[in-house]
Amino acid sequence: MVKIDDYKNDVPVQWCPGCPNFGILNALKTALTTLGKKPHECCLVSGIGQAAKLPHYLKCNFFNGLHGRALPVALGIHVANPHLTTIVVTGEGDCYGEGGNHFLHALRRNPDITVVVHNNGFYALTKGQASPTTRVGEKRSLHIHGVEIAPLNMPAVAVVHDCTFVARGFAGDGDHLKSILVEAIGHPGLSIVEVIQPCITWGTHPVSWYRERVYTLGDDYEPTDRQAALEKTMKTEERIATGILFRTAPRKPFAERFRKEITDRPFAELTPVPPEKIAAFLFGLRKGYIPEPDDSHSSRPHLVI
Ligand SMILES: Cc1ncc(C[n+]2csc(CCOP(=O)(O)OP(=O)(O)O)c2C)c(N)n1
Ligand code: SF4
Ligand SMILES: [Mg+2]
Numbered sequence: 001m002v003k004i005d006d007y008k009n010d011v012p013v014q015w016c017p018g019c020p021n022f023g024i025l026n027a028l029k030t031a032l033t034t035l036g037k038k039p040h041e042c043c044l045v046s047g048i049g050q051a052a053k054l055p056h057y058l059k060c061n062f063f064n065g066l067h068g069r070a071l072p073v074a075l076g077i078h079v080a081n082p083h084l085t086t087i088v089v090t091g092e093g094d095c096y097g098e099g100g101n102h103f104l105h106a107l108r109r110n111p112d113i114t115v116v117v118h119n120n121g122f123y124a125l126t127k128g129q130a131s132p133t134t135r136v137g138e139k140r141s142l143h144i145h146g147v148e149i150a151p152l153n154m155p156a157v158a159v160v161h162d163c164t165f166v167a168r169g170f171a172g173d174g175d176h177l178k179s180i181l182v183e184a185i186g187h188p189g190l191s192i193v194e195v196i197q198p199c200i201t202w203g204t205h206p207v208s209w210y211r212e213r214v215y216t217l218g219d220d221y222e223p224t225d226r227q228a229a230l231e232k233t234m235k236t237e238e239r240i241a242t243g244i245l246f247r248t249a250p251r252k253p254f255a256e257r258f259r260k261e262i263t264d265r266p267f268a269e270l271t272p273v274p275p276e277k278i279a280a281f282l283f284g285l286r287k288g289y290i291p292e293p294d295d296s297h298s299s300r301p302h303l304v305i
Contacts, residue, residue: 004033009059015050020171020197020207024118025054027174028089031181032060042085045074047099049125051091051118051197068098071106071115078111079255081266085185086112092119092194093131096154100132103154106190107161111254114184114191117154118171120199128202138204156233158192159226159246165191166229166246170214171198172207173242180244188250196240210240217243224248 007029015021032042044055048067055062061084065073070088078086088095095103095117106115122140123129130140132152139146158166165187169177177195184191196214198207221243222228229246263270273281 002033002036002038004029006039007032007058007060009057011056013057014053016201018200019050020200021050021054021118023171023174024051024116024177024195024197025057027169027177027181028054028087028116029058030174030178031185032085034178034182035185037085037185041083042087043074043077043081044087044089045070045077046089047094049091049094049118049123050120050199051089052094054089054118068094068100069102070094071099071102074113075106075109075111075254078113079258081268082112082255082259082264083266086114087185088113088115090115090117091124091131092117092121092133092154093123096132096152100152100154104157104161107158107163109254110163110189110251112188112190114181114187114193116181116184117192117194118197119194120197120203122199122202124199124202128199153234153236155192155194155245156230159229159233162248162251163192163246164189164248164250165244166233167191167193167244168233168240168242169193169195170210170242171195172211173214173216176216176242180242183244183247187247189253196242213238214240214242217241217245 039060043061045063046052046055047065047070063073070090074086074088119133121133122131128141130143130147134147137146155166165184167180169180180193184193196210198210223244223246232241233245
């Protein structure tokens with residue numbers, strides 16, 4: 001049986017004491033334990049930021065890469081080993097700002113990965129500059145008269161672009177967040193979980209301000225209803241809905257044909273292909289030859305053996 005301590009490591013945590021990011025860390029560890037995922041079966045991927053430090057604090061596979069680039073790296077990891085549970089942990093600056101383009105194209109590709117976006121409404125690591133979700137009028141260090149441009153609502157973009165699992169959690173409600181993460185990680189295809197994460201150091205409002213505004217969607221809420229989902233997702237001014245905002249039947253995941261027709265084995269387990277065979281394969285492609293799935297015994301060049 002997997003225990004939460006299996007994920008424990010001795011890396012010193014670099015967050016401010018009392019940061020709500022601790023709530024997200026605990027919720028994620030508990031969700032993975034609840035799902036019975038062993039640490040070696042998971043890979044966390046992040047970019048740069050306070051949120052992006054989270055993978056350091058779990059004992060499992062992780063890749064901490066460039067700012068905004070977690071998604072393409074996660075996609076590569078997932079393609080190379082579809083048996084790993086691949087989870088991106090990112091901030092809204094990392095994911096919607098620097099990495100916004102990757103987010104949009106991940107929606108189109110629908111890889112079977114989970115994306116957890118800590119949304120604290122600014123760039124916390126670099127001391128609170130405005131991010132794509134900073135509210136209009138909010139004063140930030142480089143916006144002394146208040147932010148003038150409208151925020152992005154990427155969960156709504158995800159709903160519009162057929163992401164089949166879109167949820168919002170609150171870092172101050174770990175039990176609820178855990179239950180959302182369990183569903184998200186178990187859902188086939190891309191799952192987006194945005195987490196409202198107050199920053200107690202650079203934030204404009206205390207945690208209580210958020211607590212007064214968030215509420216949990218009731219059992220009568222129908223997450224398959226796209227119109228209702230858009231309405232709940234877009235409303236973030238006075239009352240902020242948390243829970244599974246949108247969930248529909250899974251659609252074709254990224255690389256499905258490759259997995260069915262070529263291989264679903266991790267690349268690391270495949271027999272290395274000799275360089276001359278690769279050269280022959282590329283030469284064949286240049287000549288217009290496209291290998292057939294069952295070509296493995298033919299004398300024509302092929303890559304997977
Ligand atoms: C290419 C690049 N540009 C800018 C930075 C500076 N930088 C580091 S973290 C960060 C913002 C992180 O914000 P967010 O993703 O919201 O995470 P948070 O710290 O708020 O959790 C920025 C702009 C960087 N490290 N690399
Ligand atoms: S600066 Fe804000 S987000 Fe970063 S660790 Fe401190 S409280 Fe958390
Ligand atoms: Mg942020």
